[in-house]
Amino acid sequence: xxxxxxxxxxxxxxxxxxxxxxxxxxxxxxxxxxxxxxxxxxxxxxxxxxxxxxxxxxxxxxxxxxxxxxxxxxxxxxxxxxxxxxxxxxxxxxxxxxxxxxxxxxxxxxxxxxxxxxxxxxxxxxxxxxxxxxxxxxxxxxxxxxxxxxxxxxxxxxxxxxxxxxxxxxxxxxxxxxxxxxxxxxxxxxxxxxxxxxxxxxxxxxxxxxxxxxxxxxxxxxxxxxxxxxxxxxxxxxxxxxxxxxxxxxxxxxxxxxxxxxxxxxxxxxxxxxxxxxxxxxxxxxxxxxxxxxxxxxxxxxxxxxxxxxxxxxxxxxxxxxxxxxxx
Numbered sequence: 047x048x049x050x051x052x053x054x055x056x057x058x059x060x061x062x063x064x065x066x067x068x069x070x071x072x073x074x075x076x077x078x079x080x081x082x083x084x085x086x087x088x089x090x091x092x093x094x095x096x097x098x099x100x101x102x103x104x105x106x107x108x109x110x111x112x113x114x115x116x117x118x119x120x121x122x123x124x125x126x127x128x129x130x131x132x133x134x135x136x137x138x139x140x141x142x143x144x145x146x147x148x149x150x151x152x153x154x155x156x157x158x159x160x161x162x163x164x165x166x167x168x169x170x171x172x173x174x175x176x177x178x179x180x181x182x183x184x185x186x187x188x189x190x191x192x193x194x195x196x197x198x199x200x201x202x203x204x205x206x207x208x209x210x211x212x213x214x215x216x217x218x219x220x221x222x223x224x225x226x227x228x229x230x231x232x233x234x235x236x237x238x239x240x241x242x243x244x245x246x247x248x249x250x251x252x253x254x255x256x257x258x259x260x261x262x263x264x265x266x267x268x269x270x271x272x273x274x275x276x277x278x279x280x281x282x283x284x285x286x287x288x289x290x291x292x293x294x295x296x297x298x299x300x301x302x303x304x305x306x307x308x309x310x311x312x313x314x315x316x317x318x319x320x321x322x323x324x325x326x327x328x329x330x331x332x333x334x335x336x337x338x339x340x341x342x343x344x345x346x347x348x349x350x351x352x353x354x355x356x357x358x359x360x361x362x363x364x365x366x367x368x369x370x371x372x373x374x
């Protein structure tokens with residue numbers, strides 16, 4: 047239902063329109079208060095790069111963070127990542143995250159980033175505190191913030207926005223009548239726009255998510271998707287249909303597709319009931335980080351990598367690298 051409302055296919059968005067105007071006014075005032083100096087913002091002693099979005103729901107932001115961290119590492123830089131840690135409840139913040147940190151404490155995305163990149167990661171509701179903790183514990187050249195485009199208490203040197211190329215901005219209205227956290231005109235102020243799928247415009251960077259081999263949660267064994275028998279697919283991400291469409295594009299005919307809410311806290315019992323004897327349960331990598339502790343032998347996950355195209359990619363990376371060397 048919410049997809050129909052946000053896309054404009056349902057007239058129910060008109061009922062939410064007054065609340066949408068209120069949301070827009072509040073977000074505009076918050077941004078104005080930081081821009082005019084009425085509220086204080088904090089500048090880190092190293093460059094800060096925000097990877098965020100304008101809409102609610104999954105746009106492919108975390109794969110872009112992983113891609114950016116790995117690209118900077120290949121250039122000899124030492125990036126660190128900060129996040130709000132949505133879905134995690136730690137006893138105290140800021141929390142330094144490793145690949146072994148429970149997702150119940152840190153949230154699924156920070157643990158996934160730590161596992162894939164081995165970069166230092168810190169989470170805190172106030173990202174400034176996460177940055178301070180990271181810099182105190184690690185020798186870091188640049189901070190990448192996973193989300194936080196609207197977190198103006200932390201000053202930033204570059205802003206990168208990830209857009210879902212298929213859904214774009216829906217009906218264009220603020221939450222809750224539409225999917226927007228900020229209006230599309232905000233793109234005029236950012237440094238790069240990355241479009242995940244669909245058709246990128248001339249001033250945008252085209253991106254696709256490319257799947258790798260399926261990986262078994264227990265053994266680590268890798269296999270081609272066509273080697274897995276009788277697949278039941280599940281996804282608890284911002285936009286589950288993207289995962290299911292990826293499988294279809296790879297020629298996979300699933301027995302069933304099960305969608306969960308983003309950041310869903312899984313239990314062994316609810317997942318065990320999804321498959322029968324000879325069937326495989328195939329999930330996203332983001333789901334897998336929450337399920338390893340109680341995984342079963344027939345559970346697999348499919349990692350994806352962000353692939354960016356065009357001359358603007360090198361320009362963006364060169365610009366960030368120059369920022370880092372200038373500070374050194």
